[in-house]
Amino acid sequence: MKEKFRRFMAGRYGGDDLNQFLCIASLAFLVVAMISHVRLFYYAGLALLLYSYYRMFSRNISKRTAENYRFYTFKENLASGWRSKRSQWASRKQYRYYTCPQCKQKLRVPRGRGRIQISCPRCGTQFIKKS
Numbered sequence: 503m504k505e506k507f508r509r510f511m512a513g514r515y516g517g518d519d520l521n522q523f524l525c526i527a528s529l530a531f532l533v534v535a536m537i538s539h540v541r542l543f544y545y546a547g548l549a550l551l552l553y554s555y556y557r558m559f560s561r562n563i564s565k566r567t568a569e570n571y572r573f574y575t576f577k578e579n580l581a582s583g584w585r586s587k588r589s590q591w592a593s594r595k596q597y598r599y600y601t602c603p604q605c606k607q608k609l610r611v612p613r614g615r616g617r618i619q620i621s622c623p624r625c626g627t628q629f630i631k632k633s
């Protein structure tokens with residue numbers, strides 16, 4: 503039986519972190535579906551589960567690996583976004599945060615200096631804001 507499974511899985515993708523995430527997410531959806539009796543959650547959970555199985559048995563390994571890397575990138579972006587929001591919140595008494603109207607660069611200016619001219623270090627755009 504073990505041997506048979508091993509032979510079946512040969513050349514197939516198997517598990518990765520994205521699949522682990524999909525399994526946990528589908529389980530969460532199914533639990534919510536059981537509690538709330540909302541069918542949509544049930545279908546969402548089932549779809550995620552089927553997708554994770556599809557990925558596990560897939561023979562297109564390079565494509566699955568690329569998906570997994572996109573998942574890592576997405577996770578890292580989410581985490582760094584969260585970190586920057588948290589540090590902004592922690593220093594909200596000392597600094598004000600603005601976004602450059604030209605290049606969308608985030609800028610930090612000290613509070614309590616009145617109206618000041620801010621020049622973006624990235625693109626050089628100057629604009630006036632209250633600090």
Ligand SMILES: [Zn+2]
Pocket residue numbers: 602603604605606607622623624625626627
């Ligand atoms: Zn700029």
